[in-house]
Structure formats: structure tokens, C-alpha cells
Amino acid sequence: MGGDDIIEVRDLEHAFGNFAAVRGISFTVKNGEIFSFLGPNGAGKSTTINILTTLLPLQKGTVRVAGYDVAREPAKVRETIGIVFQEDVLDRDLTVRETMEFHGRLYGIPREERRRRIDDLLGIVELESKRDERTKNLSGGMKRRLQIARGLMTQPEVLFLDEPTQGLDPQTRMRIWDYIRQVNATGTTIFLTTHYMEEADMLSDRISIIDHGRIVVSGTPAELKDALGEDVVYLETEDDEKARDALSGIEEIRSVTESPRGLSVTISADGSHCLPRIIERVRGAGIAISNVNLKKPTMDDVFVHYTGSELRDAGA
Amino acid sequence: MAWEFLTVYWREMIRFVRFRTQLFSSLLQPALWMAFFGIAMSSNFDRFTSSIPAPAGVVPLDYLTFMAAGVIAMTTLFTSLFGGMSLLFDKNWGLMREMLASPMPRTHIMLGVSLSGMTKSFIQASIIMAFGLLLGVQFFPGYSAARIALSILGIFVFVGVFSLGFLLFSSTISMRLESPEGLQGIITLLTLPLFFVSNALYPIQAFPPFLQTLSIFNPLTHLVNGIRYFALGGDFFAVGARYTSTTADVLGSFAYLVIFAAVMYLLARRTFERAVVT
Numbered sequence: 001m002g003g004d005d006i007i008e009v010r011d012l013e014h015a016f017g018n019f020a021a022v023r024g025i026s027f028t029v030k031n032g033e034i035f036s037f038l039g040p041n042g043a044g045k046s047t048t049i050n051i052l053t054t055l056l057p058l059q060k061g062t063v064r065v066a067g068y069d070v071a072r073e074p075a076k077v078r079e080t081i082g083i084v085f086q087e088d089v090l091d092r093d094l095t096v097r098e099t100m101e102f103h104g105r106l107y108g109i110p111r112e113e114r115r116r117r118i119d120d121l122l123g124i125v126e127l128e129s130k131r132d133e134r135t136k137n138l139s140g141g142m143k144r145r146l147q148i149a150r151g152l153m154t155q156p157e158v159l160f161l162d163e164p165t166q167g168l169d170p171q172t173r174m175r176i177w178d179y180i181r182q183v184n185a186t187g188t189t190i191f192l193t194t195h196y197m198e199e200a201d202m203l204s205d206r207i208s209i210i211d212h213g214r215i216v217v218s219g220t221p222a223e224l225k226d227a228l229g230e231d232v233v234y235l236e237t238e239d240d241e242k243a244r245d246a247l248s249g250i251e252e253i254r255s256v257t258e259s260p261r262g263l264s265v266t267i268s269a270d271g272s273h274c275l276p277r278i279i280e281r282v283r284g285a286g287i288a289i290s291n292v293n294l295k296k297p298t299m300d301d302v303f304v305h306y307t308g309s310e311l312r313d314a315g316a
Numbered sequence: 317m318a319w320e321f322l323t324v325y326w327r328e329m330i331r332f333v334r335f336r337t338q339l340f341s342s343l344l345q346p347a348l349w350m351a352f353f354g355i356a357m358s359s360n361f362d363r364f365t366s367s368i369p370a371p372a373g374v375v376p377l378d379y380l381t382f383m384a385a386g387v388i389a390m391t392t393l394f395t396s397l398f399g400g401m402s403l404l405f406d407k408n409w410g411l412m413r414e415m416l417a418s419p420m421p422r423t424h425i426m427l428g429v430s431l432s433g434m435t436k437s438f439i440q441a442s443i444i445m446a447f448g449l450l451l452g453v454q455f456f457p458g459y460s461a462a463r464i465a466l467s468i469l470g471i472f473v474f475v476g477v478f479s480l481g482f483l484l485f486s487s488t489i490s491m492r493l494e495s496p497e498g499l500q501g502i503i504t505l506l507t508l509p510l511f512f513v514s515n516a517l518y519p520i521q522a523f524p525p526f527l528q529t530l531s532i533f534n535p536l537t538h539l540v541n542g543i544r545y546f547a548l549g550g551d552f553f554a555v556g557a558r559y560t561s562t563t564a565d566v567l568g569s570f571a572y573l574v575i576f577a578a579v580m581y582l583l584a585r586r587t588f589e590r591a592v593v594t
């Protein structure tokens with residue numbers, strides 16, 4: 001494993017009673033990247049985070065975070081990490097400022113420094129006006145933002161974000177993406193889980209998809225999408241029948257079907273390279289094209305491809 | 317020395333003053349005990365026991381004075397036994413994960429909670445003493461100001477050690493239980509024997525030998541011994557019996573409470589170090 005891996009997980013297993021929630025996963029997260037951990041409900045994401053953050057004891061395998069072994073030096077690991085939990089965990093009767101103050105004191109941040117960071121962070125997450133409000137009076141989005149600010153307060157080397165944007169409106173989510181990018185730009189490694197695929201796609205440097213406690217695929221968002229190899233070109237022509245014949249013989253074309261949006265041409269290679277040839281062929285046969293559309297696979301397609309389409313809440 | 321437990325203490329005290337009903341009931345409850353139970357019982361006891369003459373040279377004390385020490389002890393017991401409850405809520409609402417994932421040593425959680433429980437007991441003991449004096453409790457009979465100050469300090473030391481032991485006990489139970497109802501059940505089960513097999517409200521001299529022996533092992537008895545020694549002196553007469561205690565007796569009681577607290581500390585530490593809360 002390289003020296004620039006800030007998280008190294010090898011053959012990690014974890015069971016609750018005789019239910020194996022994590023079944024032998026290995027992965028690394030590089031220093032300074034945004035790493036996303038995706039998977040259906042019950043896949044084992046939060047369990048993995050709990051082990052990485054020392055909240056669950058290590059049962060089997062090895063885990064190193066920021067160079068420290070979670071089993072042997074949990075206290076060191078705790079000093080280097082920040083966590084935003086999946087559930088809202090705020091003391092209802094503390095104010096926004098007190099919530100931050102408490103967290104800062106837990107980590108032994110000196111008073112002046114604490115004050116400065118609280119001011120900065122409440123500014124960043126736009127909660128200055130709620131400073132003396134009790135957390136029970138905040139909206140759902142404000143609570144999430146407060147928890148993110150709290151997680152950032154200790155300037156951790158690795159920040160774990162377990163579904164930070166769950167149930168938020170699009171504006172708030174986009175703002176949170178901005179915070180995540182800002183924090184990442186200062187050198188903090190981000191470990192993210194989310195059920196919003198476009199979020200993972202946009203933010204992540206690398207992604208691992210986990211299902212039933214096993215990692216099913218890993219890669220950069222582009223790699224994962226390209227690997228599906230299922231770009232689709234939609235063609236609207238003056239004569240779909242003839243166009244279809246004209247396309248026969250192009251090797252990369254896997255199938256051509258009629259669809260409400262015109263001819264749907266599924267391509268097994270990179271669609272943007274095939275597109276000019278497809279157009280030449282159809283034009284060459286004297287058929288006019290009125291509209292062309294290239295659709296690349298989305299992270300949603302990748303996710304469903306690797307994890308199947310059945311619901312997980314019920315069975316897992 | 318790490319001081320993070322003060323952070324937990326700080327938060328517990330914010331909660332204490334912020335939960336108005338909890339604050340007022342904890343301040344009012346001991347006063348009500350003194351006012352109603354104390355006054356009602358003292359007219360009874362004083363009637364029964366007035367026929368027994370005090371030995372020559374020994375100060376006779378009325379029942380209200382005798383039981384005031386018991387009320388301090390009992391209030392301390394209740395407050396301390398419930399003191400771990402906030403941990404149970406922290407745990408159930410997921411708040412404890414923030415502390416467990418932080419670099420703060422885990423034992424500081426219980427130290428912070430215990431310190432705040434002790435503070436509450438000190439406040440309550442002060443209220444009982446102040447209110448009791450208003451009602452005519454004859455604490456500190458004929459003491460000089462310096463001796464009063466010293467006696468109050470002695471009472472606080474006893475209350476502090478005793479409450480520490482029970483707070484740690486309560487914290488241990490809270491960490492191991494799932495529901496507040498369970499904790500409540502255990503507290504109810506414990507308080508009855510602890511309270512009645514003690515010298516808090518009546519003399520143990522009249523107990524059957526078996527109960528007398530049992531009461532010697534009851535920490536509450538030793539707390540009451542300590543409070544009475546500091547508040548009433550080493551030789552007084554109340555509820556038809558003469559009470560004498562030497563410095564050695566009081567040190568013995570203190571040692572017993574210290575050992576009790578130490579054992580509870582070890583138990584609690586073990587529980588906290590192994591705690592898994594997700």
C-alpha cells in the first residue's frame with residue numbers, strides 16, 4: 001500500500017450476532033481525495049464507518065486511519081477524524097453556539113481558537129443568525145448544516161460524512177456540496193456515503209459500491225460509467241426503416257430499436273467516437289437527420305447495474 | 317491531567333438549569349420533605365419520647381433536628397441514583413457517539429456526570445440546612461462560626477463521597493440498560509431497603525439484630541453518621557436514645573464510603589471502557 005493512502009482497509013469483516021454485515025472488504029482512500037461509499041440500504045456502509053471511526057470494535061481484518069491502527073491506537077485515530085452521523089444527533093436543549101462550544105472543548109481546542117473557528121464555521125454554513133437558538137428549533141437543513149460545521153471544527157485529516165444531504169432541498173444540498181469541496185480544497189480527505197448518485201458522481205474522485213457487505217466495484221466515476229459501455233444514440237430521421245439498414249455493419253453497434261425519441265442505437269464502445277460515423281452512414285444513404293442525442297450512462301445506471309433492482313429494506 | 321470532564325460537567329449543568337421543572341422539583345422536593353414529613357413526624361415522635369429523660373449533661377434534641385440529617389442523606393441518595401439517567405438518554409438518542417468518537421478519555425464522561433450530580437447534591441444539602449434552620453432545626457448547637465464552617469465542610473465531604481459512589485453506580489447501570497423504565501425499576505427496588513434499613517429516620521438500636529447488622533453495611537447509615545457527627549456533635553440524645561460517636565467512628569464511616577465509591581469507580585470504568593454505542 002502506498003504512503004499516500006490515508007485510509008487502508010484490508011479484509012474487514014463484521015458480524016452482529018451471526019449476521020455478517022461486512023464480509024471481507026478491502027479498499028484504500030488516498031490522502032486529499034473525496035471518496036464515496038455507495039450501496040443499497042443495509043449494505044454495510046454505516047457499519048464500516050463505525051469501525052473506521054472506532055465506535056465499533058474491530059472484529060476481523062486490519063484498518064489504518066491516518067497511519068494509526070484502529071484497534072491498537074483508537075485514541076490517535078479519534079484525534080485525526082471528524083464525523084457527521086447519518087442520524088441527527090444534536091442536544092435539543094443546547095444552543096447552536098453551545099453545541100459547537102461543547103464539541104470544541106471535547107477536543108481540547110483552546111478558547112480563543114475555539115471562538116474564532118465557531119465564528120468562521122457558523123458564517124460558512126450560514127447559521128450566524130441562529131447562534132443563540134436551541135437546536136430543537138432549527139429546520140432539518142439547518143440541523144444538518146450545524147452538524148457539518150461541528151464535524152469541521154476540529155480541522156480533521158479525514159472527515160466522515162454519512163449521508164450528509166439526506167432529505168434536504170436542492171439549494172441546501174448544492175450549498176453543502178460547496179462546503180464539502182471547500183473543505184476538501186484545504187486538504188481534508190472526505191469519506192462520503194450518499195444515496196444521491198449524481199452527488200457522488202459530481203463530488204467524488206473515486207467510488208466504491210458495496211452490496212451485501214462486499215465491495216462489488218471500485219473506480220473513478222468516469223471509469224465506472226464507461227465500463228458499462230452502454231452509450232445510447234437517439235436519431236430522428238426522415239425514414240427510420242432505411243436508416244436502420246444503413247447502420248448495419250458498424251461493429252460497435254450492439255442493437256438498434258425504435259423508440260418514441262426515434263431510433264435508439266446502443267453502442268458498446270465510447271459513443272462520442274462512434275457518433276460521427278453513424279451520422280456519415282445515414283447521411284451517405286441520402287437520409288436527412290433532424291435530431292441527434294447522445295446519452296451516456298449515469299451513476300444511477302452504474303448503481304443499478306451492479307446492485308440489481310430489487311429493494312433492500314425488506315430483505316437485508 | 318486532562319480537564320475534559322469539565323466539558324461534560326458544563327453541559328450537564330446547562331441542562332440542569334435549563335430544564336425548569338427538573339430544577340424546581342429538585343430544589344423543592346427536600347424542602348417539602350422537611351416541611352410536611354418532618355413537622356408531622358416530629359410532633360408524634362416528640363410526644364412518644366418526651367417521657368424518656370435525657371441523661372444528665374447530654375443535650376436532648378427534638379425529632380426534626382434528628383431527621384434533618386436523614387433528609388439530607390435521603391435526598392442525596394435519590395439525586396445520585398437518578399444522576400446516571402442523562403447518560404441513558406445520551407445513549408438512546410445517539411448523543412453519546414459524539415463523545416465516544418472524540419479523543420476525550422471515556423472515563424471523563426462518567427467523571428463529568430458525577431461531578432454535576434455532586435454539585436446538585438451540595439445545592440440540595442444547602443437548601444435543607446438553610447430551610448431546616450428556618451423551621452427550627454437545632455443544627456450546630458452553640459458552635460462558633462469557625463466550627464460551623466468546618467462542620468459544613470465535613471458534611472459536604474461526606475455527601476460528596478457518598479453521592480460519587482451512587483452516581484458511578486447509576487452511571488454503570490445506565491450504560492448497561494436500554495430503557496429509562498428499567499433504571500427507574502432498579503432505583504425503586506434499591507431505595508426502599510436502603511432507606512428503611514438505615515438510621516436516617518429512626519434509631520437502629522431498636523432493630524432486630526439481623527437488621528442492625530444489615531444497616532451497618534448500608535452506606536446510607538454511614539452518611540447519616542457523618543452528617544450527625546458534624547451537625548450535632550459527638551454526644552447527643554434524641555428519639556429516646558443517646559448517640560455517642562468518636563472521631564475514630566466517623567473516620568471509619570468515611571473510610572467505608574470511600575471504599576464504596578472506589579469499588580463503584582472501578583465498576584464504572586470497566587463499563588465505560590468497553591462501551592459500544594452506535
Ligand SMILES: Nc1ncnc2c1ncn2[C@@H]1O[C@H](COP(=O)(O)OP(=O)(O)OP(=O)(O)O)[C@@H](O)[C@H]1O
Pocket residue numbers: 016019021039040041042043044045046047048086316594
Ligand atoms: N447494532 C446492530 N445490531 C444488529 N444488526 C445491525 C446493527 N447495526 C447494523 N446492523 C445490520 O447490519 C446491516 C448493515 O447496516 P448498515 O447500517 O451498515 O447499513 P447501511 O449501508 O449504512 O444502510 P443505509 O443506507 O440504510 O444507511 C443491516 O442489515 C443492519 O440491519
Ligand SMILES: [Mg+2]
Pocket residue numbers: 045046047086162
Ligand atoms: Mg447507513
